[in-house]
Amino acid sequence: MLYLDANGLDLAQTLQCGQCFRWQPGPAGSWTGVVAGRAVRAEHAPGGRICLTGLAGPAPEAEPAFWVRYFALDLDYPALQARMQAAHKGLAGCIACAPGIRVLRQPFFETLITFLISQNNNIPRITGIVDRLCRGLGQPLEGEGRFFAFPTAERLAPLAEADLAFLRAGWRSGYILDAARRAAAGQLEEDALRAMPLAGARARLMEVRGVGPKVADCALLYGLGRWDAYPVDVWMRRAGQALFTRRVKDPAAYLNRKTGGCAGIAQQYIFAWARSTGLTEKTHKNPACD
DNA sequence: CTCCAGGGGTTCC
DNA sequence: GGAACCCATGGA
Numbered sequence: 084m085l086y087l088d089a090n091g092l093d094l095a096q097t098l099q100c101g102q103c104f105r106w107q108p109g110p111a112g113s114w115t116g117v118v119a120g121r122a123v124r125a126e127h128a129p130g131g132r133i134c135l136t137g138l139a140g141p142a143p144e145a146e147p148a149f150w151v152r153y154f155a156l157d158l159d160y161p162a163l164q165a166r167m168q169a170a171h172k173g174l175a176g177c178i179a180c181a182p183g184i185r186v187l188r189q190p191f192f193e194t195l196i197t198f199l200i201s202q203n204n205n206i207p208r209i210t211g212i213v214d215r216l217c218r219g220l221g222q223p224l225e226g227e228g229r230f231f232a233f234p235t236a237e238r239l240a241p242l243a244e245a246d247l248a249f250l251r252a253g254w255r256s257g258y259i260l261d262a263a264r265r266a267a268a269g270q271l272e273e274d275a276l277r278a279m280p281l282a283g284a285r286a287r288l289m290e291v292r293g294v295g296p297k298v299a300d301c302a303l304l305y306g307l308g309r310w311d312a313y314p315v316d317v318w319m320r321r322a323g324q325a326l327f328t329r330r331v332k333d334p335a336a337y338l339n340r341k342t343g344g345c346a347g348i349a350q351q352y353i354f355a356w357a358r359s360t361g362l363t364e365k366t367h368k369n370p371a372c373d
Numbered sequence: 374c375t376c377c378a379g380g381g382g383t384t385c386c
Numbered sequence: 387g388g389a390a391c392c393c394a395t396g397g398a
Contacts, residue, residue: 101379202380208396209379253394258381295381350379 085135085143086128090156093183094125094133097154100184100351101206102305104197104213105233117217118153119190122230139226155185167352174352181355186304191273192266193233194306195288198298199258212252216259219249236271239263258293265291277307284309325353 098106098114106116106125113126115138122139135143135150143150151157164182168175196216201209220238221231240263247256265271271291276284284307288299303309325334334353 198379201378203378203393204380204395205378205397212395251395254381254392255394293381297380301379 084137085147085150086132087135087147087151087154087156089127089131089133091160091183092133092154092156092185093181094127096181096183096355097185097187098125100181100355102301102351103187103189104206104210105193105217117224117230117232119149119193120222120224120232121149122224122226123150137226139224139230152188155188158185160185177352177356181352184351184355186351188308189305190233191276191302191306192236192271195262195266195271195291195294195298195302196233196259198301198305199262199291199293200252200255201301202255202293202295202298204255212250212255215250236263236266240267255293258291261292262294273307277309281309 094114095108095112098116099108103116105118106114109115109124111126113124115122115124117139120140121137121143123143124136124138126134126136128134133154137143164178168178197209197213200212200216204212217231217233220234220242222234224230224232239260242260242263244256244260247259250256252259262271271287276287279287281303285299285303288294288302289296294302
């Protein structure tokens with residue numbers, strides 16, 4: 084087992100907020116997930132810590148740096164939140180809804196495919212499609228037979244759309260294959276995309292069929308850790324447009340559909356706020372317009 | 374039955 | 387450049 088300082092991270096808030104799709108809730112507030120060929124159980128432990136138990140693949144205690152990086156425990160979120168709270172009253176209210184959300188640093192290819200699947204879709208079905216994808220085409224992990232790695236680009240690239248019919252992903256199957264073929268051909272090298280200027284990396288991603296501004300931003304932020312894609316002032320501007328424009332009735336939807344881009348961690352807090360008001364109710368009011 | 378869900382492509386003007 | 391409409395699924 085590996086113990087890490089949670090540094091304010093809340094597992095449920097972070098793993099449920101719609102940035103990742105390979106964690107499942109278990110008994111007593113525990114979560115089971117697969118990340119980059121490693122299956123672990125995660126739970127909160129006394130002393131403000133997080134406990135990771137290895138289930139398959141490399142043991143977490145053998146590579147604490149990997150998990151610190153994945154959960155972004157190296158970043159000073161309290162300071163970041165203080166900045167956002169000071170800058171925007173409305174955003175402060177959103178942060179208060181889920182202060183334990185952290186932006187995970189997820190594996191790149193998996194993130195790109197996952198957010199291709201997410202388009203015009205809902206979280207339960209996204210999770211189901213990703214699960215079928217991994218079970219059907221991912222490599223079983225050493226340890227127990229219950230866990231599967233996310234399929235590699237090389238595994239997916241030679242397939243035809245008919246081979247992905249079992250996903251029931253609709254038109255997104257073609258997008259998945261195009262992304263896999265480009266990745267397998269070396270056009271989406273992770274290190275290169277990380278080193279490239281932001282605009283270039285974004286343009287490269289958007290060459291993939293089905294990757295528009297939203298999916299590209301999600302891949303940059305969640306999959307490449309390109310925090311420069313979202314300097315805090317940019318988050319502020321986008322969040323401010325959503326939260327402080329009186330005609331905007333639904334800031335979360337506005338960020339997705341109107342601006343064509345997300346607002347980094349700020350968006351996750353805004354979504355958390357929208358969720359807390361009741362997702363099915365379209366009657367919730369813009370917090371800035373009270 | 375209709376609506377729509379954390380988009381994007383295509384086709385118009 | 388923006389608006390309308392299409393795309394497959396499955397749940398509400």
